[in-house]
Amino acid sequence: MAADKNIADEPIVDMQNVSIRYGSNPEVLSDIKLSLARGSFHFLTGKSGAGKTSLLSLMYLALKPYLGTVTVFGTNVGFASRDTMALMRRRIGVVFQDFRLLEHLSAYDNVAVPLRIRGMSENEIRKRVKELLMWVELDKSMDKICATLSGGEKQRVAIARAVINRPDMLLADEPTGNVDDDISQKLMKLFVELNRLGTTVVIATHSQELINNYNYPRIHLENKNLKIFPPLRRVITNE
């Protein structure tokens, strides 16, 4: 029982004295500490070039810190084997700023990738992918090759791909930049819903509106450093 409680209390992501740099360039982030509790929801803000994408890629294990330790799901990333990291990544959903879809595949196949990697049966995959694509209103375009989709459609494919696995952690890099307002609302609802089901969420965004509308704390990057702001009080409207 006690052990169970420990695991539940353990942060999903823990960074101690972490510095990031690319090659011999100056450090992007310097000596930061960050701990994300299980089931938390954070916005990630900062000017362009502040290091939002870099911080996220530490969390989805695509970047190793130059200094310090990064612990994800209780595993020290510095000591994890390639296969262990692969298994850890299956618990993380990522929406990239530039989508990074497999352009030569259909929308359907892109969303199916994480499930195929897990070795799920094609029947099960079909059921799940169709359902989700319908939800993001892409069921009409699911057989289209991604290269032919519009920016907004690609973004929705990217988001569908990130959540299809019901990840333990969802990392989204400016996910609502390219979509219409009502779709954007709907996607945020999806993230909130996932968070309610237990997924830890971090969303990098420039949108002050988004931050204002949702009552979540904010990680702000500035001068190679990190500050956490508590949730803004939500303005109570008279609706």
Next chain:
Amino acid sequence: MNNKVSLNRHDELPLKHDKANLFLEIMMAITVFLFAVALSGYFLVSALTGNWNTSVKGSLTVQIMPATETLTEEEQSLRINKVITYFENLPGVDKVLLVSDKQMQQLMSPWLGETTDINDLPLPKLLDVYLTDEDFDYQQASSGLKEVAPYASVNNHRLWLHRLLQLADSVKSLAWAILLLVLIVCVLSVFYATCTSLGIHKDIIEILHIMGATDDYVAKQYAYRGLKIGFFSGLVGIVMAFCAFAMLSHVASDMEQGLIGDLSLNPLHKVMLLLLPPATALICMLTSYFAVKRTLRKIM
């Protein structure tokens, strides 16, 4: 884990459209063709020399020329004994027997008839030299004999056959060397084509990794491609080889039969050649697989 390969598998990596595929296919087809030719060359030479070997081993014949000047009976037998002693002292000789007059008569009867007395004819004396399984040095025996008894000579048909056998051995070694080289070329070209392809598809592989794919997952897609290319090219190569054999045996059948004998492969050898496409597929598959595993560990 459920990693079974389904027939309508979806490969995220567009390996089917790799520009290097055609190069690989042509390379593999030529490779398999050369391999098949070298292998059948080996089989044929082995089969041919197998016959020669049995006729060369066992015994040889030595002839002692009839004297041009008159020799006494005693001098004549002295000459013969000298040759017999010479051979008996050579390594690899079991025993030496003189072919009797009666046997000579039998040997010659088709030409001379039963009635002729061969003692009246200037016929050479023949010795049968029986060999043990040990190595017997024909060259040395015949050149040594020239010094000891210039009037005697080793049956040179066998000597010639022996030289041919040595040539055949060189041809067989050459075939082995070609087989080995071809195999190395095959493995190396698959290896480097795979490395190149990994570089081309680096972005996709990175995305797959971030989605949680293991190196194994990526390697399997390459292994599958290797399997297909290997098998397809293997088939093309083997068909080319069989066409070449058909032409060759057509030409051979127009020639004199005797020496060359049967130029066709026996069924066992044909089956072994037919195993080349699956063998190539297997080699290409394993090479691709390990090339991916190794390279990914290094570069990503």
